[in-house]
Amino acid sequence: MTSIHRFLNKLRILAHRESFDRELQEEMAYHREQKIQEFQSRGMTPQSARHAVSREFGNDTSLKEQSRDVIGFWFETTLQDFRFSLRQLRKNLVFTSTAICVLALGTCASISIFAFVDAALIKPLPYQDPSRLVGVFERVALFEHSNLSLPDYLDWKKSNESFTSLEAYQHHGVMLNGASGAEPGNSARVSDGFFRVLGVAPILGRDFYAGEDLLSAPRTVLLSYAAWQKRYGGKADVLGQSITLDGNPHVIIGVLPRQFHFVPAEPAEFWTTIHASSECDLRRSCHGFYGVARLKPSVSAHAAAAEMESIAQQLQQQYPDSNSGQDANVFPLTEVIVGDIRPIFLLLLSGAGLLLVIATVNVASLLLVRSESRKREIAVRGALGASPARLIRQFVTEGLVLVAAGTSLGLAFAHAAMQLLTKLIPADLIDRMAFLHDLGFNVRVLAFAGMISLLAALLFTLTPALRLASPEMRQDLAEGSRGSAGNTWRRVGSKLVVLELATAVVLLVVAGLLGKSLYLLLRVDIGMQPDHLATLQVAAPRATYGKDEQVIVLERLVLSKLSGLPGVKAVGISNDLPINGWGDTTWFRILGRPWHGEHNEVPERDVSADYFTAIGAKLLRGRYFNEAEDKPKPHVAIINQAFEKVFFPNEDPMGKQLSYINMGIPPVPIEIVGIVQDIKEGQLDTKNMPALYIPFNQAPGNFFNVAVRTSEAEQALVPALAATIHQIDPGIAAFAGATMTDIINDSPSAYIHRSSAWLVGGFAAIALLLGVVGLYGVVAYSVSQRTREIGLRMALGAQRSSVYQLILREAGWLVAIGIAIGLVCSVAAATLMRGVLFNVRSWDLPTLVGVAAVLAISTLLASYIPARRAASVDPVEALRME
Amino acid sequence: MAYTSNPMTIKRDLMPGTLDMLILKTLTRAPLHGYGIALSIKSLSLDVLNVEEGSLYPALQRLLLQSWVKAEWKMTETNRRARYYTLTASGRKQLSKELSQFEQMIAAIGRVLQDA
Numbered sequence: 002m003t004s005i006h007r008f009l010n011k012l013r014i015l016a017h018r019e020s021f022d023r024e025l026q027e028e029m030a031y032h033r034e035q036k037i038q039e040f041q042s043r044g045m046t047p048q049s050a051r052h053a054v055s056r057e058f059g060n061d062t063s064l065k066e067q068s069r070d071v072i073g074f075w076f077e078t079t080l081q082d083f084r085f086s087l088r089q090l091r092k093n094l095v096f097t098s099t100a101i102c103v104l105a106l107g108t109c110a111s112i113s114i115f116a117f118v119d120a121a122l123i124k125p126l127p128y129q130d131p132s133r134l135v136g137v138f139e140r141v142a143l144f145e146h147s148n149l150s151l152p153d154y155l156d157w158k159k160s161n162e163s164f165t166s167l168e169a170y171q172h173h174g175v176m177l178n179g180a181s182g183a184e185p186g187n188s189a190r191v192s193d194g195f196f197r198v199l200g201v202a203p204i205l206g207r208d209f210y211a212g213e214d215l216l217s218a219p220r221t222v223l224l225s226y227a228a229w230q231k232r233y234g235g236k237a238d239v240l241g242q243s244i245t246l247d248g249n250p251h252v253i254i255g256v257l258p259r260q261f262h263f264v265p266a267e268p269a270e271f272w273t274t275i276h277a278s279s280e281c282d283l284r285r286s287c288h289g290f291y292g293v294a295r296l297k298p299s300v301s302a303h304a305a306a307a308e309m310e311s312i313a314q315q316l317q318q319q320y321p322d323s324n325s326g327q328d329a330n331v332f333p334l335t336e337v338i339v340g341d342i343r344p345i346f347l348l349l350l351s352g353a354g355l356l357l358v359i360a361t362v363n364v365a366s367l368l369l370v371r372s373e374s375r376k377r378e379i380a381v382r383g384a385l386g387a388s389p390a391r392l393i394r395q396f397v398t399e400g401l402v403l404v405a406a407g408t409s410l411g412l413a414f415a416h417a418a419m420q421l422l423t424k425l426i427p428a429d430l431i432d433r434m435a436f437l438h439d440l441g442f443n444v445r446v447l448a449f450a451g452m453i454s455l456l457a458a459l460l461f462t463l464t465p466a467l468r469l470a471s472p473e474m475r476q477d478l479a480e481g482s483r484g485s486a487g488n489t490w491r492r493v494g495s496k497l498v499v500l501e502l503a504t505a506v507v508l509l510v511v512a513g514l515l516g517k518s519l520y521l522l523l524r525v526d527i528g529m530q531p532d533h534l535a536t537l538q539v540a541a542p543r544a545t546y547g548k549d550e551q552v553i554v555l556e557r558l559v560l561s562k563l564s565g566l567p568g569v570k571a572v573g574i575s576n577d578l579p580i581n582g583w584g585d586t587t588w589f590r591i592l593g594r595p596w597h598g599e600h601n602e603v604p605e606r607d608v609s610a611d612y613f614t615a616i617g618a619k620l621l622r623g624r625y626f627n628e629a630e631d632k633p634k635p636h637v638a639i640i641n642q643a644f645e646k647v648f649f650p651n652e653d654p655m656g657k658q659l660s661y662i663n664m665g666i667p668p669v670p671i672e673i674v675g676i677v678q679d680i681k682e683g684q685l686d687t688k689n690m691p692a693l694y695i696p697f698n699q700a701p702g703n704f705f706n707v708a709v710r711t712s713e714a715e716q717a718l719v720p721a722l723a724a725t726i727h728q729i730d731p732g733i734a735a736f737a738g739a740t741m742t743d744i745i746n747d748s749p750s751a752y753i754h755r756s757s758a759w760l761v762g763g764f765a766a767i768a769l770l771l772g773v774v775g776l777y778g779v780v781a782y783s784v785s786q787r788t789r790e791i792g793l794r795m796a797l798g799a800q801r802s803s804v805y806q807l808i809l810r811e812a813g814w815l816v817a818i819g820i821a822i823g824l825v826c827s828v829a830a831a832t833l834m835r836g837v838l839f840n841v842r843s844w845d846l847p848t849l850v851g852v853a854a855v856l857a858i859s860t861l862l863a864s865y866i867p868a869r870r871a872a873s874v875d876p877v878e879a880l881r882m883e
Numbered sequence: 884m885a886y887t888s889n890p891m892t893i894k895r896d897l898m899p900g901t902l903d904m905l906i907l908k909t910l911t912r913a914p915l916h917g918y919g920i921a922l923s924i925k926s927l928s929l930d931v932l933n934v935e936e937g938s939l940y941p942a943l944q945r946l947l948l949q950s951w952v953k954a955e956w957k958m959t960e961t962n963r964r965a966r967y968y969t970l971t972a973s974g975r976k977q978l979s980k981e982l983s984q985f986e987q988m989i990a991a992i993g994r995v996l997q998d999a
């Protein structure tokens with residue numbers, strides 16, 4: 002009751018604040034007069050009575066403040082402070098805009114990178130209880146995460162006791178009947194319980210029922226939300242409609258949620274069940290699936306891995322032909338999905354964090370300079386009755402206003418930066434990073450923004466506040482002059498500059514190392530000539546090209562038609578293009594050597610006769626294939642250098658015979674007829690592996706790539722390739738046309754190296770700028786404070802050159818310490834990020850020296866300007882200033 | 884300089900809330916202006932309690948906010964405008980409440996001191 006009463010009374014007074022002030026003023030004046038009269042009546046002179054009363058009452062303003070505190074609302078003084086801050090900040094627009102921009106830059110970088118990190122690493126996967134989900138793989142000598150064969154999967158599913166459910170999935174390219182003939186589509190084949198194990202339910206229709214993945218069940222399909230929108234306009238009557246995939250009609254039974262993604266099987270518009278029917282599906286040695294499972298409540302991923310390994314061992318005993326060397330591997334699903342990019346994202350976040358440190362330190366030192374130059378104002382306000390607490394509160398408010406403005410601007414920038422960064426990511430890479438689809442501000446990102454702004458606010462309010470509370474400051478105030486002032490600033494400010502410079506060095510070194518990595522990566526010897534090379538993927542439907550002879554006829558037609566295009570010099574065909582991956586492996590043995598059933602596993606590429614010529618590979622010995630070499634002819638192979646090193650270290654492989662490992666079939670000899678220089682079949686940053694090249698006509702396939710060398714611009718040739726294929730047969734899908742240069746530049750390894758090099762490079766450039774500006778600020782301020790001293794020195798006969806020396810020596814020390822600390826920290830930082838670097842050591846000397854030189858030169862320039870100003874000081878003017 | 888400060892003057896050591904009570908009590912006799920209240924407390928306490936402007940006016944604002952006193956501008960005997968404070972009904976109630984509390988406390992303190 003009384004508190005409401007008080008509140009209403011306060012409101013009433015607030016409405017009549019002016020008359021309240023006037024009345025209080027009058028009332029107290031009356032009191033004072035009465036008191037003076039009283040003193041006079043006791044015999045004092047009017048003047049001494051007035052003085053005595055003034056002494057007794059003390060500061061008039063602060064007396065009124067006390068009464069006002071009683072009747073005012075707490076926010077009134079805050080509002081007052083706020084208004085005063087705005088006035089102060091507006092008065093010095095250069096300072097204000099610099100501080101806000103610097104802060105906005107720092108927060109923008111940190112917030113946007115944090116949003117990426119959050120989307121990728123912090124936000125839980127969008128499945129039910131995702132921490133209990135694991136990826137299940139086989140493990141072989143060549144690959145940690147190797148595919149499961151379907152028979153192995155079924156055995157694992159049957160025998161395990163670790164999982165409530167183990168499901169299989171596989172990405173699968175399908176042929177659709179489009180309006181303009183065959184068109185390629187993306188699908189995934191999954192086992193019946195796949196969506197249940199993830200805890201995902203269709204938003205329309207139903208999930209697959211148990212047993213729907215058997216060959217006997219009718220073929221059904223779930224649509225991705227995007228496919229539903231794009232192909233069916235989001236209509237509900239899509240259920241029950243039929244769609245033909247790979248020539249088989251499928252009934253649409255449901256639509257998946259919009260936010261559903263399962264990157265390892267994507268991109269996929271159509272989710273079908275396995276319906277095992279192909280030769281590969283049924284063969285235990287054909288590995289095409291991955292597993293995903295939910296752990297039973299009491300089972301750890303580790304224990305599950307051990308159990309799966311023991312099952313794999315049993316299978317090795319049971320089926321030595323197909324399973325020897327096939328172990329098991331179980332990983333948390335998060336590792337499977339984001340494990341690869343985690344180090345890069347953490348690196349970027351650290352880079353952004355360092356930039357934020359520089360930005361805030363920079364603004365803090367600006368504030369410090371300002372508090373220095375506002376000493377008089379502070380002294381006056383203190384004398385007029387402002388309590389220290391109130392003065393500090395004023396600085397706090399100013400700091401908060403700066404931080405609020407900087408953070409809001411930073412958030413706006415971050416929003417734009419996130420959009421820009423996602424736009425810069427190639428589309429197929431985005432598909433592999435589905436978590437980026439809902440990148441944006443969420444609670445965690447905003448909390449992060451709040452946290453960094455809080456820290457910044459704390460730093461900004463502490464610096465001037467501490468400064469204000471220091472005894473030296475009070476002494477300065479008492480002096481009320483510039484005099485010897487600025488010592489504190491020079492001491493604290495120069496420490497801040499050293500911190501800035503050291504941080505800038507770290508960022509520059511990291512950027513330099515990443516840049517060098519990228520440079521080396523893009524210039525790594527890939528064993529071919531990527532320029533003037535256009536490529537296309539071709540998928541011929543099984544219905545019309547099911548037999549080997551049909552494919553070979555098609556292949557020859559494709560080769561001759563494409564060779565006829567203007568400017569074309571050579572046309573090659575391969576089942577996989579370079580810079581793709583070391584997968585698609587085969588098992589072989591060397592005839593004439595003892596063999597105990599071991600699987601020698603190497604990638605196999607089935608290539609046409611002119612393929613090596615077309616891509617510009619280098620033949621080291623022997624010969625290339627010829628077009629006439631098909632199945633009835635003696636089987637031949639070309640190997641790469643790595644193959645020779647691993648399997649024929651001490652003998653000449655030419656003329657030696659290999660054979661596939663085909664269970665129960667007598668080995669068919671394959672003679673080695675040539676050796677090529679290693680071609681980078683996998684990502685740019687991978688090591689070369691032994692690879693086996695087989696004539697396309699001896700191992701034809703429905704799906705292949707063409708690589709066309711032209712003497713003209715290859716970009717223009719890309720659309721002509723697809724058109725030519727469709728002229729041959731509109732039923733053939735021709736897609737993913739690209740130049741080899743684009744393929745290399747957009748490959749994940751190049752992209753990740755490039756984007757991190759650019760981002761950290763950008764951070765480093767800003768850091769360098771801020772560090773140099775910070776140093777300039779310190780030196781310039783120091784010069785302005787020492788004008789009198791310099792003038793005196795010159796009046797006493799000091800040469801201009803010695804003044805230069807004086808100033809540059811001061812700057813030189815700061816730079817030297819900054820660089821030294823920075824270099825030590827850089828080597829430590831670079832050691833931490835070893836895994837991200839390519840062919841560069843963490844103590845790469847040229848980079849370290851280069852960075853030190855860049856920083857030394859730019860800081861020298863920055864301190865030269867104030868040094869020149871110091872040297873041009875007119876002694877007479879300088880001394881008269883006092 | 885004997886008049887400036889009485890050695891017996893208690894400046895800041897009034898118990899919290901006591902000043903409010905003294906003001907309310909002073910106003911029970913007649914409406915007074917701020918200076919009058921200070922003067923009255925000083926003389927009634929035989930110059931022991933010297934109420935400063937810095938505590939008096941904030942205290943008056945507190946009482947006004949609670950509506951325990953009300954203020955109006957009147958002319959003094961010397962024909963000057965001054966702000967007179969009058970005790971309200973709720974102020975009177977508050978005073979008696981505070982007085983009884985205060986007496987209880989004094990009694991309690993007294994017992995402790997006697998016992999010692």
